[in-house]
Amino acid sequence: xxxxxxxxxxxxxxxxxxxxxxxxxxxxxxxxxxxxxxxxxxxxxxxxxxxxxxxxxxxxxxxxxxxxxxxxxxxxxxxxxxxxxxxxxxxxxxxxxxxxxxxxxxxxxxxxxxxxxxxxxxxxxxxxxxxxxxxxxxxxxxxxxxxxxxxxxxxxxxxxxxxx
Numbered sequence: 001x002x003x004x005x006x007x008x009x010x011x012x013x014x015x016x017x018x019x020x021x022x023x024x025x026x027x028x029x030x031x032x033x034x035x036x037x038x039x040x041x042x043x044x045x046x047x048x049x050x051x052x053x054x055x056x057x058x059x060x061x062x063x064x065x066x067x068x069x070x071x072x073x074x075x076x077x078x079x080x081x082x083x084x085x086x087x088x089x090x091x092x093x094x095x096x097x098x099x100x101x102x103x104x105x106x107x108x109x110x111x112x113x114x115x116x117x118x119x120x121x122x123x124x125x126x127x128x129x130x131x132x133x134x135x136x137x138x139x140x141x142x143x144x145x146x147x148x149x150x151x152x153x154x155x156x157x158x159x160x161x162x163x164x
Contacts, residue, residue, distance in 0.1 A: 068156055070106050070144035077142050078160060088132035089164045096122035098162045100137060103155040109141035112155065119161070 078100075089096075097119040102111040114134050118124050125133070 068106070070146065071158065073144050074104065074142055074158065075160065078137065078162075081136055084136040085133055085162070086164065088129050088136060092123050092129075092164070094123060096164055098122070098125070098133070098164070099159060100162050101157065101159040102137075104142070104144075104158050105153060105155045106144045106146050107153050109144050111138045111142075113157075114138060 099117050099119060100114070101117075102114040104111055114137065116125070116130055116133055
């Protein structure tokens with residue numbers, strides 16, 4: 001037992017490690033030589049207590065956007081074609097909705113630039129169903145009331161949501 005006791009007391013201590021120079025990686029945060037000067041605090045810009053004088057301005061005529069008077073008639077005529085449109089969607093597994101957008105010329109009642117897009121969460125249409133729906137929506141031309149209006153030959157972009 002005494003031998004064991006003696007070994008425990010005479011255990012050599014770990015040698016001290018002394019570095020000559022600081023070990024520092026090549027990183028900008030590592031101080032080399034003189035310390036970096038601290039940035040000076042920014043001074044607040046002086047407050048200006050000037051009064052802003054109102055200046056007269058020209059009036060800009062802004063055209064008032066209004067609903068075309070024939071839009072109600074267009075909606076009624078599109079809904080009247082629902083039976084023909086319903087035949088285009090036979091066999092679809094669940095109900096859906098489409099955004100129908102087209103340029104309408106009120107004087108002739110014709111549609112141009114027709115776009116049908118499925119709304120999110122709705123069933124995607126096949127090419128055959130899309131062709132059938134566009135055909136039923138564009139032919140025959142619509143009969144829109146245009147009495148007493150100016151610029152009736154200008155096409156107006158219209159967008160409707162159709163549910164099936």
